[in-house]
Amino acid sequence: MKLKKKDLLGIEGLEKEEIELILSTAASFKEVSTREIKKVPTLRGKTVINLFYEPSTRTRTSFEIAAKRMSADAINISVASSSVKKGETLRDTALNLEAMNPDCVVIRHSSSGAPHMIARHLKSSVINAGDGAHEHPSQALLDMFTVKERLGGLSGVRLLIVGDIAHSRVARSNILGFTKMGASVTVCGPPTMMPEGISAMGCSVSHDMEALLKDADVIMMLRVQLERQKEALFPSVREYSRLYGLDAGKLRKARKDALILHPGPINRGVEISPEVADGPWSLILEQVTNGVAVRMALFYLLIGGVKE
Amino acid sequence: MKLKKKDLLGIEGLEKEEIELILSTAASFKEVSTREIKKVPTLRGKTVINLFYEPSTRTRTSFEIAAKRMSADAINISVASSSVKKGETLRDTALNLEAMNPDCVVIRHSSSGAPHMIARHLKSSVINAGDGAHEHPSQALLDMFTVKERLGGLSGVRLLIVGDIAHSRVARSNILGFTKMGASVTVCGPPTMMPEGISAMGCSVSHDMEALLKDADVIMMLRVQLERQKEALFPSVREYSRLYGLDAGKLRKARKDALILHPGPINRGVEISPEVADGPWSLILEQVTNGVAVRMALFYLLIGGVKE
Amino acid sequence: MKLKKKDLLGIEGLEKEEIELILSTAASFKEVSTREIKKVPTLRGKTVINLFYEPSTRTRTSFEIAAKRMSADAINISVASSSVKKGETLRDTALNLEAMNPDCVVIRHSSSGAPHMIARHLKSSVINAGDGAHEHPSQALLDMFTVKERLGGLSGVRLLIVGDIAHSRVARSNILGFTKMGASVTVCGPPTMMPEGISAMGCSVSHDMEALLKDADVIMMLRVQLERQKEALFPSVREYSRLYGLDAGKLRKARKDALILHPGPINRGVEISPEVADGPWSLILEQVTNGVAVRMALFYLLIGGVKE
Numbered sequence: 001m002k003l004k005k006k007d008l009l010g011i012e013g014l015e016k017e018e019i020e021l022i023l024s025t026a027a028s029f030k031e032v033s034t035r036e037i038k039k040v041p042t043l044r045g046k047t048v049i050n051l052f053y054e055p056s057t058r059t060r061t062s063f064e065i066a067a068k069r070m071s072a073d074a075i076n077i078s079v080a081s082s083s084v085k086k087g088e089t090l091r092d093t094a095l096n097l098e099a100m101n102p103d104c105v106v107i108r109h110s111s112s113g114a115p116h117m118i119a120r121h122l123k124s125s126v127i128n129a130g131d132g133a134h135e136h137p138s139q140a141l142l143d144m145f146t147v148k149e150r151l152g153g154l155s156g157v158r159l160l161i162v163g164d165i166a167h168s169r170v171a172r173s174n175i176l177g178f179t180k181m182g183a184s185v186t187v188c189g190p191p192t193m194m195p196e197g198i199s200a201m202g203c204s205v206s207h208d209m210e211a212l213l214k215d216a217d218v219i220m221m222l223r224v225q226l227e228r229q230k231e232a233l234f235p236s237v238r239e240y241s242r243l244y245g246l247d248a249g250k251l252r253k254a255r256k257d258a259l260i261l262h263p264g265p266i267n268r269g270v271e272i273s274p275e276v277a278d279g280p281w282s283l284i285l286e287q288v289t290n291g292v293a294v295r296m297a298l299f300y301l302l303i304g305g306v307k308e
Numbered sequence: 309m310k311l312k313k314k315d316l317l318g319i320e321g322l323e324k325e326e327i328e329l330i331l332s333t334a335a336s337f338k339e340v341s342t343r344e345i346k347k348v349p350t351l352r353g354k355t356v357i358n359l360f361y362e363p364s365t366r367t368r369t370s371f372e373i374a375a376k377r378m379s380a381d382a383i384n385i386s387v388a389s390s391s392v393k394k395g396e397t398l399r400d401t402a403l404n405l406e407a408m409n410p411d412c413v414v415i416r417h418s419s420s421g422a423p424h425m426i427a428r429h430l431k432s433s434v435i436n437a438g439d440g441a442h443e444h445p446s447q448a449l450l451d452m453f454t455v456k457e458r459l460g461g462l463s464g465v466r467l468l469i470v471g472d473i474a475h476s477r478v479a480r481s482n483i484l485g486f487t488k489m490g491a492s493v494t495v496c497g498p499p500t501m502m503p504e505g506i507s508a509m510g511c512s513v514s515h516d517m518e519a520l521l522k523d524a525d526v527i528m529m530l531r532v533q534l535e536r537q538k539e540a541l542f543p544s545v546r547e548y549s550r551l552y553g554l555d556a557g558k559l560r561k562a563r564k565d566a567l568i569l570h571p572g573p574i575n576r577g578v579e580i581s582p583e584v585a586d587g588p589w590s591l592i593l594e595q596v597t598n599g600v601a602v603r604m605a606l607f608y609l610l611i612g613g614v615k616e
Numbered sequence: 617m618k619l620k621k622k623d624l625l626g627i628e629g630l631e632k633e634e635i636e637l638i639l640s641t642a643a644s645f646k647e648v649s650t651r652e653i654k655k656v657p658t659l660r661g662k663t664v665i666n667l668f669y670e671p672s673t674r675t676r677t678s679f680e681i682a683a684k685r686m687s688a689d690a691i692n693i694s695v696a697s698s699s700v701k702k703g704e705t706l707r708d709t710a711l712n713l714e715a716m717n718p719d720c721v722v723i724r725h726s727s728s729g730a731p732h733m734i735a736r737h738l739k740s741s742v743i744n745a746g747d748g749a750h751e752h753p754s755q756a757l758l759d760m761f762t763v764k765e766r767l768g769g770l771s772g773v774r775l776l777i778v779g780d781i782a783h784s785r786v787a788r789s790n791i792l793g794f795t796k797m798g799a800s801v802t803v804c805g806p807p808t809m810m811p812e813g814i815s816a817m818g819c820s821v822s823h824d825m826e827a828l829l830k831d832a833d834v835i836m837m838l839r840v841q842l843e844r845q846k847e848a849l850f851p852s853v854r855e856y857s858r859l860y861g862l863d864a865g866k867l868r869k870a871r872k873d874a875l876i877l878h879p880g881p882i883n884r885g886v887e888i889s890p891e892v893a894d895g896p897w898s899l900i901l902e903q904v905t906n907g908v909a910v911r912m913a914l915f916y917l918l919i920g921g922v923k924e
């Protein structure tokens with residue numbers, strides 16, 4: 001079975017059944033990374049290009065490892081060493097890469113919609129690895145995978161997302177994904193970090209974190225982008241941390257078995273305290289492990305097997 | 309059959325028969341990149357080092373993909389993250405790489421002759437991936453391949469090259485290559501961009517682009533290096549574009565079946581207009597596809613098979 | 617047979633028998649890099665991450681080639697393009713990488729002890745590829761390998777190390793290694809470059825290079841880090857070179873068969889003159905060749921075969 005789409009551009013365009021297919025496929029690939037020989041021949045002779053216009057360790061590494069464990073050839077291109085500097089348009093860069101017959105182009109770009117634009121021009125599959133403040137679908141899929149693996153399913157799950165909702169592609173993709181799967185999502189953060197019309201996405205909105213904690217099955221803390229502080233979206237890091245950071249004190253108001261997620265990299269002592277990040281209900285590293293499995297599944301479903 | 313040389317340093321040192329061998333070998337490798345499994349075991353256990361002292365997306369990626377599709381191990385070294393900063397000479401860097409037993413070193417360098425210098429010191433094969441304003445032989449080979457594939461041969465073909473001839477290693481390698489294969493080459497560009505003694509290379513020279521168009525079978529537009537404008541080689545981009553850019557208006561003066569080449573990356577609206585770049589006679593993306601095939605052929609002919 | 621340790625963090629923690637095991641294993645792997653097909657399947661399906669917080673061409677390339685020749689998947693992460701910038705702690709970066717199930721993390725870091733810290737947190741093997749001014753064990757192992765291969769053994773060998781002893785992880789690891797193997801080590805350099813208490817490491821100390829030369833079987837010249845000159849550790853490069861550089865004149869005072877080592881990259885005309893570096897007793901390039909063999913041995917001994 002394969003995805004009917006050529007590309008994975010966002011959670012927005014996915015059917016519930018497609019998400020279920022991705023998650024169940026990821027479950028079968030997760031085991032590969034625990035073997036002595038972490039390699040399957042599935043994508044031998046396929047070419048994956050990681051085209052990163054923003055720096056990234058974990059996401060690029062996760063896609064690269066996923067590709068290599070499936071025996072694909074992985075080619076990394078980062079913006080710093082690229083002809084983007086020479087003024088070529090993104091479309092021309094993409095068409096030029098396509099001309100080298102890759103099977104999949106994984107793209108991260110600071111502009112929302114960049115992956116969608118290039119996907120329209122390419123016959124190759126395109127995976128959005130994060131576009132501006134828009135979507136980061138493989139992150140949301142790995143988050144859903146992680147929760148489903150622990151709780152058995154997503155329907156009825158109560159997810160609380162805390163942080164800079166307005167600027168977070170992780171939040172956006174997760175709101176879309178979890179609500180699609182029947183979970184209920186509440187978002188929480190400073191008013192300056194809450195986009196207008198967010199409730200139209202099907203989630204509840206609140207600014208009072210402490211009141212929300214007791215009803216959450218899953219608490220997803222977003223990264224504070226400290227570089228945004230000069231935009232004065234919040235008065236101080238200490239103030240942010242006091243109101244919207246998750247520490248042992250706040251955690252006592254949550255359910256005892258609430259799961260804690262964070263897309264990483266974490267700012268210890270800012271949005272999450274060390275004892276929470278390293279505590280028994282934190283799934284932060286499990287998310288990273290699952291990320292490789294989800295990306296293997298995406299490669300398999302998009303470019304695996306014989307083309308139809 | 310193999311090349312009798314250890315290295316590919318320029319078109320200058322190649323015999324006509326060697327060029328024919330490379331082009332016919334590339335033709336047989338082109339098909340590999342269209343397979344479901346784009347991989348042949350030919351260079352398994354060979355090590356290719358891409359040593360790039362200038363940034364490049366397309367050329368480095370093309371060599372890397374070519375190496376991997378032939379099952380070679382490809383190692384990328386870019387100047388930014390390299391010990392060049394530590395003041396080591398190019399010769400010492402090359403000797404140190406050689407000591408790790410690579411089979412081929414692909415080098416791009418801003419100094420003319422750099423690949424030739426290191427080739428003298430290494431037992432490994434060296435491929436010049438562009439040296440200063442000197443040569444870029446794999447580009448000229450892919451250009452010849454592209455034209456031959458369309459026109460059936462190169463003898464008698466009339467090639468017009470337009471742009472900054474003086475600073476273009478692409479122009480230089482193509483003049484050498486096409487004339488060697490029996491084509492006639494005319495170069496055209498602003499007087500400030502025309503090197504002295506260029507006609508000694510066996511080509512005609514003119515500054516009137518419009519008059520030349522009707523006689524060209526192939527029009528090769530060179531990239532305007534906008535960063536050179538501060539050197540005042542031309543009065544303004546608009547002026548350059550009006551006189552030496554190829555747009556739909558000028559194209560009406562050319563043969564209806566004239567082929568259009570450009571080594572990329574293109575400056576849309578400067579040396580080539582979008583409707584020409586994307587038009588039916590543009591072979592720009594075909595050139596990129598053929599680049600992988602030509603580089604596979606070069607690896608095969610230089611380091612493939614058992615050493616004699 | 618395997619190393620009993622999970623990690624290679626320094627020469628300090630190694631038993632003499634373990635060093636012997638590494639050197640004899642390297643001897644058997646050296647031949648692989650001379651084959652037509654330089655590849656063994658030993659580490660197929662293993663993942664090696666090269667995590668470099670300092671720029672490096674030769675060391676990173678050597679580890680990468682070693683991994684690929686053993687059929688492992690090699691993933692490069694350099695600090696410039698990494699989330700380190702985003703303020704993540706080294707421990708969190710390491711734990712995140714671990715979550716992707718690598719078998720070995722090779723780390724270079726400017727802080728002494730960084731590899732040891734992450735090794736405590738990871739189940740994966742960790743190899744120290746240089747930590748601050750502390751240790752560079754794979755360099756010392758390849759130096760010992762090179763000397764042993766030439767002289768038949770290390771016991772009783774007289775090694776002279778010349779240069780900036782205080783800031784050299786290469787010197788430190790070599791003093792530890794050679795003395796452990798029964799060699800006698802003398803260090804020599806300007807007083808400002810000699811650490812206090814160095815003789816406690818079991819070596820002799822002198823500032824008179826010329827007097828020492830006649831008794832040395834092996835002369836190891838250290839790289840002058842010219843960027844340190846602003847710290848005024850020596851009056852001028854010329855003065856340094858006159859007193860502590862090895863040129864043909866000084867070499868006449870050494871044994872005729874004295875072996876000359878340098879970890880590279882060399883500063884020609886500073887700590888070593890060109891005629892010495894390129895002369896018949898220089899093993900500088902042989903060291904580089906042996907580096908690949910030693911790193912193959914390390915991968916084999918740490919992560920090769922079935923886990924026990």
